[in-house]
Amino acid sequence: MSCWVTLQDYGLRSLGYGERLLPRADITLCEQAVLIGSGMIWNVYFGVLALSFGFVFAVALALAKNSDTWLLRKPATWFIFLFRGSPLFIQFFLAYEAFVLLPRVGIDINLGFIEITAETRWFARAWLGALIVLFLNTSAYAAEIFYGALRAVPKGDLEAADAYGLTGWKRFRRVVFPTTMRLAWPGYTNEAIFLFHATVLVFFSSFPAFQQRGDALYYANYFADRTFNPFIPYPILAIYFIALTLCIIWGFGAINRRLNRHLPVENRARLRIRPNIIR
Amino acid sequence: MFGFCTDPDTLSTLRWFACYLTNGAHFLFYQSFLVVFALLAITAPVSLAFGFGAAAASRARIAPLRWIGKTYTAMVRGVPDIVFFLFFILVFDQAIEYLRHRIVCPDWTEPIRQGANFLVCDAARTPQGAAPQWVHELYGFALAVFTYAIVFGAFCGNVLYGAMRAVPRAQLETAEAYGMRPAQVFWRILVPQMWIYALPGLSNIWLILIKATPLLFLLGIEDIVFWARELGGSRTSAYQYPHPDWRFWYFLGLLVFYLAFTRVSEIVLDRLTVRLSHGQATMAGEEQRRAARA
Numbered sequence: 281m282s283c284w285v286t287l288q289d290y291g292l293r294s295l296g297y298g299e300r301l302l303p304r305a306d307i308t309l310c311e312q313a314v315l316i317g318s319g320m321i322w323n324v325y326f327g328v329l330a331l332s333f334g335f336v337f338a339v340a341l342a343l344a345k346n347s348d349t350w351l352l353r354k355p356a357t358w359f360i361f362l363f364r365g366s367p368l369f370i371q372f373f374l375a376y377e378a379f380v381l382l383p384r385v386g387i388d389i390n391l392g393f394i395e396i397t398a399e400t401r402w403f404a405r406a407w408l409g410a411l412i413v414l415f416l417n418t419s420a421y422a423a424e425i426f427y428g429a430l431r432a433v434p435k436g437d438l439e440a441a442d443a444y445g446l447t448g449w450k451r452f453r454r455v456v457f458p459t460t461m462r463l464a465w466p467g468y469t470n471e472a473i474f475l476f477h478a479t480v481l482v483f484f485s486s487f488p489a490f491q492q493r494g495d496a497l498y499y500a501n502y503f504a505d506r507t508f509n510p511f512i513p514y515p516i517l518a519i520y521f522i523a524l525t526l527c528i529i530w531g532f533g534a535i536n537r538r539l540n541r542h543l544p545v546e547n548r549a550r551l552r553i554r555p556n557i558i559r
Numbered sequence: 560m561f562g563f564c565t566d567p568d569t570l571s572t573l574r575w576f577a578c579y580l581t582n583g584a585h586f587l588f589y590q591s592f593l594v595v596f597a598l599l600a601i602t603a604p605v606s607l608a609f610g611f612g613a614a615a616a617s618r619a620r621i622a623p624l625r626w627i628g629k630t631y632t633a634m635v636r637g638v639p640d641i642v643f644f645l646f647f648i649l650v651f652d653q654a655i656e657y658l659r660h661r662i663v664c665p666d667w668t669e670p671i672r673q674g675a676n677f678l679v680c681d682a683a684r685t686p687q688g689a690a691p692q693w694v695h696e697l698y699g700f701a702l703a704v705f706t707y708a709i710v711f712g713a714f715c716g717n718v719l720y721g722a723m724r725a726v727p728r729a730q731l732e733t734a735e736a737y738g739m740r741p742a743q744v745f746w747r748i749l750v751p752q753m754w755i756y757a758l759p760g761l762s763n764i765w766l767i768l769i770k771a772t773p774l775l776f777l778l779g780i781e782d783i784v785f786w787a788r789e790l791g792g793s794r795t796s797a798y799q800y801p802h803p804d805w806r807f808w809y810f811l812g813l814l815v816f817y818l819a820f821t822r823v824s825e826i827v828l829d830r831l832t833v834r835l836s837h838g839q840a841t842m843a844g845e846e847q848r849r850a851a852r853a
Contacts, residue, residue, distance in 0.1 A: 365821040378808040477639035
């Protein structure tokens with residue numbers, strides 16, 4: 281069987297298309313590379329969506345934490361502590377168990393509307409349930425980064441804004457927000473990398489892989505168990521992730537250059553990539 | 560555990576919780592918290608030692624030693640850690656069996672890798688098949704600890720390397736001007752001063768290490784996550800008491816445990832920062848000096 285055929289059979293296996301049965305005996309290098317790559321679709325899906333939704337929520341959280349109003353500040357502070365202070369692994373477990381319990385509660389409250397029960401069942405599926413957990417988690421981490429940057433906005437910038445007569449929303453949009461983003465961007469890049477790394481926990485912790493549609497680590501672990509040889513699947517997975525990390529650094533680096541384009545060269549913030557870290 | 564637990568009337572009262580939470584299976588659950596603390600207590604110093612070695616090696620004047628140090632600290636970049644955990648556990652297991660196989664059974668002719676199997680002679684099985692259960696568990700735990708130490712040692716190496724570079728150059732030059740040898744400069748000037756620069760990074764790693772402990776479950780250790788699942792699940796082999804699915808409440812308990820643990824660690828680390836800032840040429844140290852003088 282040529283590698284092209286394998287790609288046709290297993291290229292979209294993680295989404296449920298193509299060959300149903302996973303390779304069992306005589307596993308080739310090509311099959312491992314294709315299936316693990318197919319699983320990467322899920323990692324990218326979780327990472328991209330959680331980051332995009334999380335960015336907006338994180339900005340709101342950071343502003344709330346910086347607010348003078350007790351009613352905004354306290355909930356935001358507690359939310360950030362809750363998600364940064366506990367392991368993502370436990371959060372996945374807890375969320376899954378809560379989502380599994382949902383339908384009964386939902387039926388009790390809604391007197392059995394068919395749409396509602398159908399929707400609550402989706403929460404226990406990885407594509408929605410895990411996405412929600414990752415979204416909340418990255419929001420908390422990013423909010424802390426944005427909050428730190430918000431506190432670090434130079435006093436001179438604010439005075440300049442006052443001098444120009446900018447107030448309220450206009451001052452935020454034209455002065456505070458761009459500077460916050462510029463200061464936070466290196467840290468936020470690291471956060472994005474960690475988030476993509478954290479997506480491997482989805483199918484590995486609590487959310488079941490329906491019909492063996494899993495992510496990259498799910499398939500890598502499957503091959504390592506099958507062949508009892510960790511030296512092939514895990515390095516393949518590592519290569520995929522290093523490639524993904526390089527893509528993120530490239531994309532975020534482009535945004536970083538745009539955020540810093542008005543500054544003299546020596547003042548520009550450099551992206552410093554820290555080693556990855558479990559959450 | 561309590562006397563009133565034998566009385567059926569307690570079933571409907573609050574005291575029932577006291578009875579439920581002190582039954583035999585729950586004491587096994589509480590003991591498994593010790594597994595987490597044991598992991599932390601062993602992993603933290605060992606990975607700090609690994610990291611110190613790596614950071615010192617990265618600064619070495621001998622090129623191969625420097626390469627080893629840099630490669631080790633660069634290893635953890637770009638790849639999710641859980642991959643390293645799963646990878647190293649299998650690799651160490653196979654490496655130990657392979658080495659023992661070569662020593663114990665030198666006249667074994669068949670290949671070790673036969674298709675999907677990894678076959679060594681019976682005498683090289685680690686641990687021995689007939690060994691008691693606790694030996695198996697201890698072996699698995701030791702492998703897990705070693706894996707954690709390697710991965711977190713690389714994190715510490717990164718932090719300590721940065722901290723060593725953060726010590727003001729003038730301090731080292733002064734020591735050299737006093738005629739200290741390189742080893743003396745390293746041990747007497749560099750190492751005592753680097754900790755305050757390393758502390759923010761190290762406390763971060765400590766918090767991350769706490770949050771990494773539930774991954775023990777993925778490595779097959781009977782830790783708190785394992786027991787929470789067993790006790791909370793409605794039908795499990797480890798727990799005979801029939802009840803509905805309570806896993807949500809058990810995991811909620813674990814969440815609270817981790818939050819409290821994190822919070823306590825943060826407070827302790829903040830105090831440690833104040834202590835270590837004493838007499839340092841940093842902003843915090845300068846503020847302490849002024850406060851003491853005033």
